[in-house]
Amino acid sequence: MAAASGQYGEIQADGSTLVECTEWTLTEEIAEQVYASVATNGWRQRVAGTKDCSGTCGGIFDPADPIHDYIEIGDSVTLRLYFSATKYHSVPAIINSIETNLNIEEGEIIRYNVNWGGNGAPSMNQT
Numbered sequence: 001m002a003a004a005s006g007q008y009g010e011i012q013a014d015g016s017t018l019v020e021c022t023e024w025t026l027t028e029e030i031a032e033q034v035y036a037s038v039a040t041n042g043w044r045q046r047v048a049g050t051k052d053c054s055g056t057c058g059g060i061f062d063p064a065d066p067i068h069d070y071i072e073i074g075d076s077v078t079l080r081l082y083f084s085a086t087k088y089h090s091v092p093a094i095i096n097s098i099e100t101n102l103n104i105e106e107g108e109i110i111r112y113n114v115n116w117g118g119n120g121a122p123s124m125n126q127t
Contacts, residue, residue, distance in 0.1 A: 006083070
């Protein structure tokens with residue numbers, strides 16, 4: 001098995017590449033259902049429930065080309081989360097929040113963060 005570099009990482013929303021993106025995450029999870037009964041001998045049992053996904057992306061804020069030109073909170077979009085030059089996760093999603101981070105004291109680079117929730121099943125694709 002070969003390791004992979006994130007150097008080809010990219011995120012697109014409905015075909016538009018999000019500006020100055022520096023990172024993204026994808027979390028896939030299940031709703032774990034826990035129960036105990038007389039049949040479990042005092043031990044809890046678990047059953048996999050419904051599936052869900054969520055994630056974030058972040059980058060450098062560009063006042064000349066702001067993130068809000070591409071997405072807004074409440075938007076329903078299809079995200080492409082590239083992890084190589086040609087392979088990506090396709091995720092139907094709803095944009096939950098957009099955050100801009102500015103540190104006056106240190107004069108750091110202004111950054112944005114976007115949080116989204118899945119709106120269906122993600123899939124693995126290749127261009």
